[in-house]
Amino acid sequence: MKTIGIVGAGTMGAGIAHVAAISGCRVFLHDISDEVLTKALERIETELQKGVEKTKITAEQASGARSNIQPTSTFNDFSNCEVVIEAALEDLEIKRDIFRELETACTPETIFASNTSSLSITAIAASIKSTARVVGLHFFNPPHLMKLVEVIRGNETSEHTMQRSAELVSQFGKTPVVVKDTPGFIVNRIARPFYGEALRLLGEGVASVEEIDRIVRLEGGFKMGPFELMDLIGIDVNFAVTRSMYEQTFGEPRYRPHLIQQTMVNAGMLGRKTKRGFYDYSQ
Ligand SMILES: NC(=O)c1ccc[n+]([C@@H]2O[C@H](COP(=O)([O-])OP(=O)(O)OC[C@H]3O[C@@H](n4cnc5c(N)ncnc54)[C@H](O)[C@@H]3O)[C@@H](O)[C@H]2O)c1
Incomplete structure (x- = not known):
């Protein structure tokens, strides 16, 4: 496959664009915000340079990837x-609106994947x-380093769509794993207690952020x-992912979000991308 469209140029959209461009695809990278598109290209540039410095890719590959990516604010090129x-926000209605627009903009042969x-x-x-x-292609963060991609079969997804999607993942140098359409699929289902229990320990004052992270790294080998x-x-x-899983499972207590998450979102402490989260990244 040669030409890929990506909707949403945030953390994941930019990362997937990077991976697709390195693999030789022409990439149209779309976002509703021009500022996000500019930042996405800067982030991809930084990662390409790092790749060259660490001799993971050649300067020619980096230059080829750079010229493969075309930012766009419309679906015209799609x-x-x-x-x-x-790879837009984790919100069902936003995703459904995007897919409706895509159906008008694209040919009937275009495969539509959601991350x-x-x-x-x-x-x-x-x-x-x-x-x-329509298929799910769940890449992990950061896409250029993480090998696994969950390929999710919806109720109506055709065999042809599944096969082509798995081929694309392999073309990107990743490992496709076919997964059933269930809330959180496999990896996020397993990961929910990892975050949830850590938040509960923090909320109960059992241990600090630093202590919990250190213990998990040292003893868990993470x-x-x-x-x-x-x-x-x-x-x-x-x-958003925790809320979505909680709602989709009719309030399953194992997936209940924590107030700490709501408070941090209210305060705009969104992690690395805002330079403030559980840790301070301002330096
Ligand atoms: N962050 C992760 O670690 C991660 C990992 C795997 C999957 N995901 C999933 O990938 C998706 C994107 O997550 P992210 O972390 O990149 O989010 P993000 O907030 O970094 O980026 C989302 C981008 O979507 C854009 N956007 C919003 N509405 C849009 C629209 N209508 N059309 C086009 N662009 C639109 C926003 O401007 C923003 O740049 C989500 O569904 C998320 O659950 C995230």
Whole structure:
């Protein structure tokens, strides 16, 4: 596959654009905010330079990837895309609106993928007529380093869509894993207690952010503790995913969000992206 559209140029959209461009695809990267698009290109540039410095990619590959990415504020260029990957906010209605617009802008052959962390692919697909072309492609953060991609089959997803999507993931140098359409799929379902229990320990004053992260890293062998990881993901994004899973499972207590998350979102402490979360990144 040669031409990819990406909707949303935040943490994940920019990261997926990076991966697709390195693999040789032409990428149209869309966002409703020009400022976000500018920042996304800057972030991709920084990562490409790091890749060259660490000899993970050559200067030619970096330069090729750079010229493969075209920022855009419309869906006009998406008519040539074989696949469009949506990475906008974790909100069902926003995603459904985007898919409706995509159905008008793209050819009937274009595959529509959502990078949702938790929402039902079947529910997203139900917003459009051609449901067989809708699939979940759940990349992990940061996409250029994380190998796994969950490929989620909605109720109506065709075999052709599943096969082409898995091929695309392999073309990106990633490992596709086929997953059923269930709230949070596999990885986010397993990860919920990781964050939830850490937040409860913090809320009860049992241990500090630093202590919990250190223990999980040292004793659990994890690369990052739960608070470091929430700061990387985005407190707003992680909160939205927890809420979505809680709502989709009719209030399953294991997925209940924590007030600490709501308070931090209210305060605009969203983690690394706002330079303030559980840790201070202003220096
Ligand atoms: N952050 C993570 O670690 C992570 C990991 C895997 C999956 N996800 C999922 O990926 C998606 C994006 O998450 P993110 O962390 O990149 O969020 P983000 O907040 O960094 O970026 C979202 C972007 O979407 C844009 N946007 C909002 N409405 C739009 C619209 N109608 N059309 C086009 N662009 C629009 C925003 O301007 C913003 O730039 C979410 O569904 C999230 O659950 C996130």
